[in-house]
Amino acid sequence: xxxxxxxxxxxxxxxxxxxxxxxxxxxxxxxxxxxxxxxxxxxxxxxxxxxxxxxxxxxxxxxxxxxxxxxxxxxxxxxxxxxxxxxxxxxxxxxxxxxxxxxxxxxxxxxxxxxxxxxxxxxxxxxxxxxxxxxxxxxxxxxxxxxxxxxxxxxxxxxxxxxxxxxxxxxxxxxxxxxxxxxxxxxxxxxxxxxxxxxxxxxxxxxxxxxxxxxxxxxxxxxxxxxxxxxxxxxxxxxxxxxxxxxxxxxxxxxxxxxxxxxxxxxxxxxxxxxxxxxxxxxxxxxxx
Amino acid sequence: xxxxxxxxxxxxxxxxxxxxxxxxxxxxxxxxxxxxxxxxxxxxxxxxxxxxxxxxxxxxxxxxxxxxxxxxxxxxxxxxxxxxxxxxxxxxxxxxxxxxxxxxxxxxxxxxxxxxxxxxxxxxxxxxxxxxxxxxxxxxxxxxxxxxxxxxxxxxxxxxxxxxxxxxxxxxxxxxxxxxxxxxxxxxxxxxxxxxxxxxxxxxxxxxxxxxxxxxxxxxxxxxxxxxxxxxxxxxxxxxxxxxxxxxxxxxxxxxxxxxxxxxxxxxxxxxxxxxx
Amino acid sequence: xxxxxxxxxxxxxxxxxxxxxxxxxxxxxxxxxxxxxxxxxxxxxxxxxxxxxxxxxxxxxxxxxxxxxxxxxxxxxxxxxxxxxxxxxxxxxxxxxxxxxxxxxxxxxxxxxxxxxxxxxxxxxxxxxxxxxxxxxxxxxxxxxxxxxxxx
Numbered sequence: 001x002x003x004x005x006x007x008x009x010x011x012x013x014x015x016x017x018x019x020x021x022x023x024x025x026x027x028x029x030x031x032x033x034x035x036x037x038x039x040x041x042x043x044x045x046x047x048x049x050x051x052x053x054x055x056x057x058x059x060x061x062x063x064x065x066x067x068x069x070x071x072x073x074x075x076x077x078x079x080x081x082x083x084x085x086x087x088x089x090x091x092x093x094x095x096x097x098x099x100x101x102x103x104x105x106x107x108x109x110x111x112x113x114x115x116x117x118x119x120x121x122x123x124x125x126x127x128x129x130x131x132x133x134x135x136x137x138x139x140x141x142x143x144x145x146x147x148x149x150x151x152x153x154x155x156x157x158x159x160x161x162x163x164x165x166x167x168x169x170x171x172x173x174x175x176x177x178x179x180x181x182x183x184x185x186x187x188x189x190x191x192x193x194x195x196x197x198x199x200x201x202x203x204x205x206x207x208x209x210x211x212x213x214x215x216x217x218x219x220x221x222x223x224x225x226x227x228x229x230x231x232x233x234x235x236x237x238x239x240x241x242x243x244x245x246x247x248x249x250x251x252x253x254x255x256x257x258x259x260x261x262x263x264x265x266x267x268x269x270x271x272x273x274x275x276x277x278x279x280x281x282x283x284x285x286x287x288x289x
Numbered sequence: 290x291x292x293x294x295x296x297x298x299x300x301x302x303x304x305x306x307x308x309x310x311x312x313x314x315x316x317x318x319x320x321x322x323x324x325x326x327x328x329x330x331x332x333x334x335x336x337x338x339x340x341x342x343x344x345x346x347x348x349x350x351x352x353x354x355x356x357x358x359x360x361x362x363x364x365x366x367x368x369x370x371x372x373x374x375x376x377x378x379x380x381x382x383x384x385x386x387x388x389x390x391x392x393x394x395x396x397x398x399x400x401x402x403x404x405x406x407x408x409x410x411x412x413x414x415x416x417x418x419x420x421x422x423x424x425x426x427x428x429x430x431x432x433x434x435x436x437x438x439x440x441x442x443x444x445x446x447x448x449x450x451x452x453x454x455x456x457x458x459x460x461x462x463x464x465x466x467x468x469x470x471x472x473x474x475x476x477x478x479x480x481x482x483x484x485x486x487x488x489x490x491x492x493x494x495x496x497x498x499x500x501x502x503x504x505x506x507x508x509x510x511x512x513x514x515x516x517x518x519x520x521x522x523x524x525x526x527x528x529x530x531x532x533x534x535x536x537x538x539x540x541x542x543x544x545x546x547x548x549x550x551x552x553x554x555x556x557x558x559x560x561x562x563x564x565x566x
Numbered sequence: 567x568x569x570x571x572x573x574x575x576x577x578x579x580x581x582x583x584x585x586x587x588x589x590x591x592x593x594x595x596x597x598x599x600x601x602x603x604x605x606x607x608x609x610x611x612x613x614x615x616x617x618x619x620x621x622x623x624x625x626x627x628x629x630x631x632x633x634x635x636x637x638x639x640x641x642x643x644x645x646x647x648x649x650x651x652x653x654x655x656x657x658x659x660x661x662x663x664x665x666x667x668x669x670x671x672x673x674x675x676x677x678x679x680x681x682x683x684x685x686x687x688x689x690x691x692x693x694x695x696x697x698x699x700x701x702x703x704x705x706x707x708x709x710x711x712x713x714x715x716x717x718x
Binding site: 043044045046073074075181203204207208211240241243244245247248250251254255257258259261262263 | 589590591592663665666667668669670671672673674676677679680699700701702704707708709711
């Protein structure tokens with residue numbers, strides 16, 4: 001009898017256990033636990049891919065929001081926007097997702113898209129983060145060539161402590177300290193090198209003046225000494241150095257303008273980065289979570 | 290009472306065995322992905338195993354698999370990071386040794402050979418691995434190859450009976466290499482000589498021609514007491530071409546050496562059948 | 567001995583701190599080469615230009631390269647080199663504008679003052695100064711700050 005029970009139990013355990021006790025790595029719950037781990041380990045692409053596996057099964061909006069954040073962190077902003085857009089009106093993260101869409105557009109340098117989205121969707125549907133959205137909207141004007149809003153309007157969403165910096169950004173954009181290529185060219189036509197100095201390249205200006213001057217002197221000196229061939233060679237060289245310098249001064253002004261515009265854009269971007277693009281910090285990875 | 294004990298025991302064993310088998314299956318899945326060259330996914334599945342398996346039984350193998358995947362993707366820093374984690378989770382000195390050798394191989398492959406040498410030194414100084422001398426010498430030889438010291442590579446391989454083929458290959462490369470300092474030195478005395486030594490005959494002759502011409506004109510100017518012309522020709526022409534001659538002698542030797550060693554490296558990568566980094 | 571082992575482990579772990587970013591893009595098998603890269607400059611002596619002035623400029627440049635430039639050492643701090651700059655500028659604009667651009671570049675070549683604060687660099691350490699910056703077309707100017715190493 002005992003032996004019989006034993007054998008029965010053994011058979012039963014073999015037959016039943018595989019279903020009961022096989023560890024299922026791919027159950028929705030385990031996929032989610034693993035994805036949460038990857039997300040907090042900043043392994044964002046893998047996290048997004050794992051979350052996507054269970055999106056159809058337990059399609060709650062937190063999942064979708066975390067997929068959006070994961071893609072945003074890896075720089076795949078179009079994927080991020082697609083996921084943020086799918087978040088339901090009733091979701092806790094609805095307003096956050098709309099703000100994240102603005103941020104993603106910003107990071108893609110899609111400023112026109114950002115503004116259209118702000119006007120047509122954000123303003124109409126979002127209750128929280130309206131100030132933050134407005135800030136990003138206003139910032140977008142600092143990166144395009146479209147006419148700026150009025151200064152008061154531009155500054156309105158910003159706190160007092162931000163306004164000094166924002167005014168400086170605004171004023172720069174309103175009237176950038178660009179150098180005129182025409183003035184640079186004319187200056188160098190009158191005094192070789194002076195246009196380069198005007199465009200901010202002082203040492204280039206001095207060198208240009210010296211080189212043109214020395215070539216001209218050699219031409220003059222050779223004419224005086226009667227070495228006509230040499231004299232004409234130096235005359236030609238002088239002409240090319242002179243012409244090249246006038247041309248180069250116009251180019252230098254353009255390069256200077258590109259440089260200061262680049263530096264301006266960088267400082268605005270850095271300011272935004274320090275403020276995390278006015279997006280809140282999400283606490284998905286704290287110990288209590 | 291006794292029967293119940295036995296039953297409970299069987300029950301527990303069967304549970305453990307089946308759970309274990311699903312972990313085994315998961316590891317096999319990661320291995321399968323690795324063998325199918327789907328390295329990114331292999332890393333994912335190995336990480337999944339590591340996340341759920343808490344006993345530590347698979348740590349060494351899973352970290353190793355992740356490291357090997359990163360190595361295949363040329364993500365060498367990550368590979369080393371995971372081989373190090375494998376080493377920290379090794380169950381025996383043999384496993385520790387194997388991970389360390391893997392780290393050495395990655396360091397050879399990415400040409401951070403000074404690190405490889407340090408690790409080889411540390412293994413060689415470790416009494417536990419006294420019986421591994423041949424293998425350590427073998428990898429030292431490879432490290433010398435990637436450090437571009439073919440003569441030393443040759444003498445390392447010569448210490449192992451079964452590796453004489455590699456020793457003579459390295460020796461052969463070393464014999465063919467041009468001496469960079471010799472090329473430069475002879476060009477100091479006879480402009481163009483270094484270039485001719487490296488087989489760049491036309492360049493060498495042109496260099497010689499220019500240097501003779503500018504030298505002649507310089508001397509002629511000074512003899513004719515045209516000091517200004519003499520200084521200008523010396524400074525802007527003769528010295529310029531003389532310096533160019535030295536640079537060319539050096540660069541040609543270096544470049545030819547790269548061609549020679551690359552030919553051997555291509556052979557080692559594609560034709561040589563022994564273990565490689 | 568043990569201490570040394572832990573230092574190795576520590577260094578190896580440190581090396582992978584930026585780790586997750588490796589996997590922010592899906593990667594596959596890499597083509598790992600044992601060969602060493604040959605970073606020496608190999609000039610392009612080919613004639614591609616279809617018009618006569620382009621052909622003349624390129625012939626002159628080729629002759630200059632073969633008989634002078636290859637022999638007088640590495641004197642140009644920029645990439646493209648002054649002569650290559652001339653060839654490219656003439657090809658992309660016209661021979662007159664190309665000549666003006668060349669003389670401007672040549673003048674800047676004389677200026678040794680704080681170049682490192684003005685130009686980005688290419689891998690081998692030369693300053694990167696492309697033709698597009700000086701064609702007087704604002705849209706073609708792509709400003710790269712100094713200190714950046716350009717992959718050209």
